[in-house]
Amino acid sequence: NAGVTQTPKFRILKIGQSMTLQCAQDMNHEYMSWYRQDPGMGLKLIYYSVGAGITDKGEVPNGYNVSRSTTEDFPLRLLSAAPSQTSVYFCASSPFRDTRGPEKLFFGSGTQLSVL
Amino acid sequence: GESVGLHLPTLSVQEGDNSIINCAYSNSASDYFIWYKQESGKGPQFIIDIRSNMDKRQGQRVTVLLNKTVKHLSLQIAATQPGDSAVYFCAENTPPGGGNKLTFGTGTQLKVEL
Numbered sequence: 694n695a696g697v698t699q700t701p702k703f704r705i706l707k708i709g710q711s712m713t714l715q716c717a718q719d720m721n722h723e724y725m726s727w728y729r730q731d732p733g734m735g736l737k738l739i740y741y742s743v744g745a746g747i748t749d750k751g752e753v754p755n756g757y758n759v760s761r762s763t764t765e766d767f768p769l770r771l772l773s774a775a776p777s778q779t780s781v782y783f784c785a786s787s788p789f790r791d792t793r794g795p796e797k798l799f800f801g802s803g804t805q806l807s808v809l
Numbered sequence: 810g811e812s813v814g815l816h817l818p819t820l821s822v823q824e825g826d827n828s829i830i831n832c833a834y835s836n837s838a839s840d841y842f843i844w845y846k847q848e849s850g851k852g853p854q855f856i857i858d859i860r861s862n863m864d865k866r867q868g869q870r871v872t873v874l875l876n877k878t879v880k881h882l883s884l885q886i887a888a889t890q891p892g893d894s895a896v897y898f899c900a901e902n903t904p905p906g907g908g909n910k911l912t913f914g915t916g917t918q919l920k921v922e923l
Binding site: 733 | 841843845850855858902909911912913915916
């Protein structure tokens with residue numbers, strides 16, 4: 694299993710540009726999420742999904758959009774890049790069984806994004 | 810809103826010593842806690858987790874202690890090795906949650922001195 698795969702690893706954007714960060718997992722996990730990590734800080738939740746066709750906002754959703762058309766893929770779209778979106782973005786997945794309670798997240802290796 | 814926080818931003822230990830990394834949480838309704846290790850340029854790696862119905866859980870060289878009375882979580886690493894050098898994050902899940910949403914603390918840098 695490759696686990697959680699994120700592409701690209703690095704990207705530089707100009708202000709106002711849009712782009713899509715890709716995330717794919719091959720563990721058949723129902724739950725997927727996107728976090729951002731600013732320098733020297735913890736991770737903040739952007740969006741999450743508990744299954745195909747279902748998405749919801751996290752703590753910092755403004756300026757982003759997501760879709761979940763398949764179990765495997767959960768792309769994150771930046772609508773109009775701003776310098777405040779310079780960060781490292783992590784995708785994560787986990788099994789999700791509502792009766793069992795929360796379980797550990799498996800993280801990808803991250804996408805480092807700079808907006809200039 | 811409520812958040813998870815850490816007491817010490819940097820912890821330096823001698824190789825072979827035991828390390829203790831502390832974490833304070835403020836939401837008494839949180840039901841799940843987890844520790845991650847993050848090496849430079851990499852994504853967080855799972856270390857150990859614990860549910861709120863437990864006080865202690867042990868893994869290989871690691872132990873997590875949960876004190877719900879004072880809302881405190883700690884990670885103990887036995888016989889610390891150079892490979893343990895990293896940033897360690899605690900995180901919590903607070904119901905109703907909606908899946909596996911985790912709220913992360915700001916992290917503690919562990920430095921292992923030879």
